[in-house]
Amino acid sequence: MPELAARTGGGRPVQLRFTAAEHADRLARTRGELATRGLSALLVFAQESHYWLTGFDTSGYVFFQVGVITADARATVLLTRRPDLAQARDASLYDDIRIWLNAEDADPAYDLRCILEELGLRGERVGIEYATYGLTAANHRRVAVALADVVVLEDASDIVRSLRLVKSPAELVYVREAGRLADVAITAMVAATHAGNLDCVTTAAGVSAMLSDGGDMPATGPLVNSGPRAIYGRGIGGPRRLEPVDQMMIELGASYYRYHVCTEETIAVGAPRARQRELFALATDAMAQVLDHARPGRALGELDEIHRRVLDRAGLARERFAACGYAIGCTFRPTWMDVPPMIYAGNPLIMRPGMVFFVHIMVPDSASGVAAGLGRSFLITEGAAENLSAIPPQLHLC
């Protein structure tokens, strides 16, 4: 997949992953939503929004970094640090790139204030992306102080996020490729899992397989939890050696051009215990019902109701999680969960074609210490959901 040569509005040559026309359409829809809400501009702090709107691909969001998009067609402005300059210039559609330099008295929030004044936004209502790792509480406070008497800030965390929820055909090309990479990784991980190995050897096999086959580093994980840790809901540091009879939970996201597809699998090392087979059968049953139910026009929360019903009937109400999945898409560290929306009972969001979700049925049985789980990512279409994994549900035996 070659990068696409394009030019910014001002004529600067750049390399993009989507056509300039697609970015222009995304920008226009964002501006339309700003106008509808009576906002004169959007302060972009989410790295996902930078990438989706302009192609800008970086980890510079770990420091103060902001994009300014006006509701009208004025030049877009990026304020970032020196290490991000070259990739902003060569690989983003931001028209105007400003730099702040680290110093004892550096105040990028004040630089932002000056940019807003230059753009004539004094006294205007301006939307801001608050709900993002790209804006820590400390930076939120700096912005609130610096802009207090300049503009009226209003939470607009949901504008770009909501627009990103339905993927374009070009995005789906990357999503499907991420799905293929996830399967490649799982196949390699199952093959690498043996009694006597460290569990991190399984992790290495999956990550190597994805990277060697053209994937990016995923935004987090993979979670590879074995033995007593298999009932945990999140990854943990430090390796563990697999015993002759053991268990392993894998939750993995593969990433292609920052688009993620997630999957969850269960491995039994040595002879699986009867309890693990029972739990896995429950997960398989619930997952099949979820995939069958995931159709346009239905509320997202109904998927979690299936998850709850299957596990509660099996007497596992106290073990199960309160949510069984989330939207996925182009995401950056620290997570591949593109939320909201989370999938919990009562979530009224209506599923529409082009949305991509990950559902996992995780069954940790803390009484026996045995765990099983199954997770799949899928695309909502006009008809039945498109399962993004070609691996049939199975308790993997190693």
Place this chain on the structure above:
Amino acid sequence: MFSGTPTLPFAREEHLSRQAMLRRAVAAAGFDAILVFAQESHFWLTGYDSGGFVFFQCAVVTADDTPITLLTRRPDLLQARQTSTMEDIRLWWDAEDADPAGVLREILREKGLAGKRVAVEMNTHGLTGWNLHRIQVAMEGFCTLAFDQHMIRLLRLVKSPAEIAVMRDAGKLLDRSLDAVIAAARPGVMDASLMAAYLSVVLGGGGDMPPNAPLFNSGARAVYGRGVSQPRRLEPIDQIVVEYPVALRRYNVKTEWTILLGQVTDRQKHMYDTVRGTLARMTEISRTGTTLGEIFDAHAEGLDAGGYHGARFGATGYSVGLTYAPTSMDVPPMIYTGNPTICRPGMVLFYHVMLGDPDTGYAMGVGHTLLITEGAPEVLTGLPADLTVVT
């Protein structure tokens, strides 16, 4: 069958003494409690090791000896129990009307913190602007919130002997990974396969997944300061800049190195001599009492003397150690001009010197991690003696 027993990353006494240190700092700053949101802080204080910080998650530590209370979500419950010293773990559940900040307020009420002064750990990806807003709304009229001024991060700046032991081991693992990366570099392979070589050594050697995406930038992208997606095939004449962390038990050391394929031009040789000499000079002056600003100035003087004033960055490194995604920069402190932070024994710093030449597109970067001691610094990560040129 699989019965989990609590396993802490450090001796229980070390965790308890860190908690006592924090309680004293909270009291000394005039607070009655601190709301702890950084996963690094949770791990350092109690051993709690999770990715739960991506949602609303908070530990309440009071100035007095009241046991710590953790508020988190269901997926984190079991590992909070099994990896930490914490015993009081409360849950909030995802729902359309979920209000974790309100739940947190009721925990504070139980602890008698109504009307009291409470510090908030703000400089962390574990507390987004949105969640701060939710806390401010929930605590309105209930207690007084204040910025914690990096309280725990500054307590973590000087590492204990047990932490230093982990970081030395991480350094040895890093050295093996850099050998593997150099061995994998040749024309025709994807630059990402060098990254795969690095991760195989790290993960196979008992390391963790890195908290930030490693930078393996080749060709024209080598001048970028950060990693990008999409692999690229290496050409017969090429350049690759690598910058990556190696994490062991969540403790990171870092390296930066440049690999040339096919040839080295006089210009590249000059760039290399400049950055390598500058890194050596920065290392040499890193003694107890040196300020971080002075280290930046050595960086600036070295590059300016080489004629690269226009190419230099505004910072040349930072503190490293215990960090979770999305970054391995344990900042503050950053190393920039005028930073008055003084080097003390037990601090671990990463220095890197990076040049991108806009005329030729040549990039050159070197970097290493070092421990400040009573005497000369101890370099924890090694670099080859000479520029790597694969021919």
